[in-house]
Amino acid sequence: MKKINLLLLFLLLACTLSAQDGISIFIGRANRYAAVELSDYRKRLCLEYNISNRSLDDYYRRCGKDWGNVGIALEIARTSGKKMRDVCDYYNRYQRYGWNRILVEIGINPGSVYYTPFYDRVHHHSDCWYEYYNSYCERHDKFHHKKHKYKKPKKHHKRHYRHYDDDDDDD
Numbered sequence: 001m002k003k004i005n006l007l008l009l010f011l012l013l014a015c016t017l018s019a020q021d022g023i024s025i026f027i028g029r030a031n032r033y034a035a036v037e038l039s040d041y042r043k044r045l046c047l048e049y050n051i052s053n054r055s056l057d058d059y060y061r062r063c064g065k066d067w068g069n070v071g072i073a074l075e076i077a078r079t080s081g082k083k084m085r086d087v088c089d090y091y092n093r094y095q096r097y098g099w100n101r102i103l104v105e106i107g108i109n110p111g112s113v114y115y116t117p118f119y120d121r122v123h124h125h126s127d128c129w130y131e132y133y134n135s136y137c138e139r140h141d142k143f144h145h146k147k148h149k150y151k152k153p154k155k156h157h158k159r160h161y162r163h164y165d166d167d168d169d170d171d
Contacts, residue, residue, distance in 0.1 A: 023099045026122050027068030029129035034067035037136050041067060049074045055084070062088035064095065071125065072099060079118040080106050 034041040042056055051059075056070070062085075063069035073091060077084045087106070094101045108114040 026126040030068040030071045033133040
């Protein structure tokens with residue numbers, strides 16, 4: 001029985017860690033895109049979550065001045081049905097423990113009806129931020145360091161400064 005409980009605990013922990021990793025990837029990708037195209041990022045959030053620019057500014061301040069956190073908080077509010085100000089309160093109360101703790105406190109945990117839809121949307125939006133960023137970088141080379149194939153420098157042959165002529169052998 002102890003082995004089964006240990007196995008279940010391990011599986012729960014594995015699910016939680018991979019979920020936390022998905023949130024971290026989302027936040028990183030959202031922040032990367034916001035860093036190069038903030039006006040478009042803001043516009044997309046306002047349209048997707050039907051909020052005003054003024055509200056978005058307030059959420060930005062309340063979520064640690066981090067655009068990725070704002071995106072996650074908006075998705076938590078949408079999924080859970082909670083008001084955004086409540087999600088921001090949870091963030092401020094539990095931020096030192098990470099987003100997983102915030103999700104558990106709100107009720108988005110493995111086994112809840114919210115869990116799978118929330119992570120499906122997080123993965124979808126994460127992929128979108130990644131694509132938007134790459135698209136931006138393709139249009140603006142200064143932010144995109146294209147991968148060039150590394151070419152080995154050509155080996156320089158040793159130069160011989162003393163030349164041998166066939167005529168010298170005859171002497």
